[in-house]
Amino acid sequence: MSTPAHSPVGTIVSTQLAQLGHTSLADVLTKACQDYADKPAFSCGMDTLSFNDLDAKADALARYLRGPLGLQPGERIAIQLPNLLQYTISIFAALKAGLVIVNTNPQYTPFETRHQFADSGARALIVLDKLLPMVRKIQPETQIEKLIVTSMDDMTQPVFESDEADLTRFMLALREGAQQPAVSPEQGLDDLAILQYTGGTTGVSKGAMLSHRNILSNVLQAVDVIKPGDVEYGNEVRVSPLPLYHIFAFTANCIASVFTGFHSILITNPRDLDGMIGDLKRHRITLLTGINSLFVSLMAHPDFDSIDFSHLKWVNSGGAPLNTEIARRWFERTGSVVREGYGLTETSPVVVASTAFTPYKEGFIGKAVIDTEMKTVDDDGQETPRGEPGELLIRGPQVMQGYWQRPEATAETFADGWLKTGDVGVIDEEGFLKLVDRKKDMILVSGFNVYPNEVEDAVMRHAGIRECVAVGVPDEKKGESIKLFVSLHDPKLGQAEIIAHCREHLTGYKVPSTVEIRDDLPKSTVGKLLRRVLRDEARAAS
Template identity: 35%
Template sequence: MNLSALLQETAKKFSEKPAYYFMGQMSTYAELDDAVQKFASGLEKLGLRQGDHIALLLGNSPHFVISLYGALRLGITVIPVNPIYTADEIGYILKNGDVKAVVALDLAIPLAEKMHSLLPEIKHYIFCETKPDSQIHLEIEKLSVYPKMKSFTNIISSGESSFQGPVLGEEDVAIILYTSGTTGKPKGAMLSHKNLYSNARDVGGYLRINPDDKVVTVLPMFHVFCLTVALNAPLLSGASIVILPKFSPKEVFSLIKDFTATIFAGVPTMYNFLYQYPEGNPADFNSLRLCISGGASLPVALLKNFEKKFNVFISEGYGLSEASPVTCFNPLDRPRKPGSIGTSILRVENKIVDELGQDVPPGHVGELIVRGPNVMKGYYKMPEETAAAIRNGWLHTGDMARMDEEGYFYIVDRKKDLIIVGGYNVYPREVEEVIYNHSDVVEVAVLGVPDPNQGEAVNAYVVSKNPALTKEQVLEYCREHLAKYKVPTTIEFLDELPKNTTGKILRRALKHQLSQKVNH
């Protein structure tokens, strides 16, 4: 089974039900599926075929949804790309990903002109109109890329509702997701139709997503967390998605209230902004039955404060691109454990192993490894990296974790972020959790820095809402709650911490930012 065929089934069952709401527009399932059919047919008329690769440089919009499902229906492999990447970053992915067509907003036309000479393999640039058609043509008809430019609207109008797509194999590659590339060039995780379908099905079942739900889709659609949890799982369940182009606390409060939304999915930074928002009215969240957190560890203090203030339940989960992405969620039918990523979802196995690959006892820290129908086929054109990541059928996540006696997992930290102070292991998250508990702290990131005496030292970078808060006050608080070797050597106050487009705090970007500051 595949996502596009399942959307067809959902459309037959719930034809007149709203599939999505977007900036005053509403589309029924029947209308969405018809647009998907026509887009797939239009792509075929352009000469694209099963197995070709298409890139989506789009934010949250119906364009993304139609392009994704339309390309999949034709058997094309989709490569979602963050549209705010630099030209160099985008160029690398398009070249490495052997892309033949690109779907982007008309705002990206200058980028298409640049790519035209650098990447002659790209045959079509499909632009989604944000400006009047006449204005767009004036802008592009003199460009060298003009013959390759196609209108998204025209692609759909040229397509046929009677389109019959090819037979798709469950092991065929459906999506290639490029990882953020924190350790070098981005790697393309190849996710099959089976990977994506199974994870959407199992997440939807685990979280009991049903046709009565309205899911707030504000996480970036090009990110795997949104793709599965706030797009695929709801649409396969007959739920409605409420699409927000970008995150804004004001808009989230207003949208949840106006649409009586039932599910909100976000990353910890979003929860922090919503919690800190002065005009946030808890009554606006009365319709929510479930909040979902992922993408990074949710500080326990923030989870408890948010739930108390807004009277909602947050289920924290865990995933990674290479696992489509979800492997764990806090269950809805058993006690939720703050600080835990929950238990293994249906059909997915998680376990903790030591450096030799041997199971470690409950309570002990080791590497989290994963096995299931959701695990990727491998990295595109990178057999050595694939062999290093998937060993004996198990995906090695690189995350340090522990499991308790009841099968609940706890992420301790990234393997690469471990700080070793005088031979003692310090996990940044543990220190961050303590500092987050301070009432004046909004955000914190902890890094290890070289130290001539201890090997490494612990540094904390804090965003505070109280200008009068001093470094010594934060250090004193740490001394009360942490072993001596875990207490930061230095506290530095910053106006903000670097984050990616999903709101995840980027320790490596912070480290780079600080090194640049030192060098200058």
């Protein structure tokens, strides 16, 4: 698929792409092996892969995917893993094989997982063994024919045997793949690299089509803010607690880290603060990527001040708004500056990237990365003057090709070649961006997008609930939490039962923190539930 007119390729990035000569994202690892060879690329726990190790294992798995598994370039393969070395191998194997990656949250419920698998048309899945019962439950409703299964400790205690005909153990796939003929991606820069699913105001998760050009352009845009002397390619240690299935971590902590030769420390479970503190003590960390809630949790840990932060150059915060007070406390206790970024799944994701060395203005996120245009418009689509709020629109080479199999939604998201973000922002005379609100009803919980209709659809599967409305309310740790308003058919139904029902159908971060039961919910004269009224009321009360 060629790059559409609404995703122009900027002159700076296009020149850099031409100089690189890359034809797909797989070339990023090939070049890294030439430059960094046996230097460490990724560590997880006590295990480490060098760039050469990663390349060899990814190559073997790619050969297995194209050979014994029979997948062809352009077909979709889903990956449903936490941050493990196997995830990085799977990513580059899929890219080497010319496949389209479907990143899937391993915490998803069957209801959420089924939609992603079925909508993407994925034929194969690389998945954690603990998730196999869930996968088997929904597999008949998907096109998934082949499974590659791994365990948390496969790298140190490999398992090769399986009794199921359509299932191959990850380590066996590596061993058998190494004996297969070499393969090539057979993909170009404008072919799809990943389908990254995002929420929608209709409650239907949509696959953002991100090409090799989109992701590689965004890598070049992100590393452009790293000036000579800021970091040393091949000699930085970056802690990566954000999950690789999230677009920011996928681009920044995986693809861009390989591009720059950074040694990335994967945190499998950032909720295990003891384990993460141990990783922070074990390595000479120089870079850290996190979100506001993580910084709060880390600083509350009794061993936080025993970590050596003397080599930490800067910290990036993305995926959720950064609280200024939290950033100030972090600097006081570590001596390192936290800089915020901004982006969307649909922009691969970086739009604004800042470091401790880039221009900064209090209260603003920063300036757009190279070859990226921003403007704000009013409700009539007319551009607003600098300094006045309006809906933020984006244009640049990192902007998606559109939504997978949803031309109507794609058309609604673009206006004369500009991506409509749904965020209300202010751009000042110097080009600095400040976000002031969201035009959409989306709720941002610990860096993850939650769309009210998605929550409400799950809630309404309970026969005892008559109506419901989900809204976001400020939360000091999460940024926002979810409050659910309901009216009932069954007066005996309580808050605990409703939340338990939600946990059956929704990932943990989508489950409401509080439930308020009312006799009736406010409606317009035509009977439409007034979400804004309840949201404003809930925010005022909080």
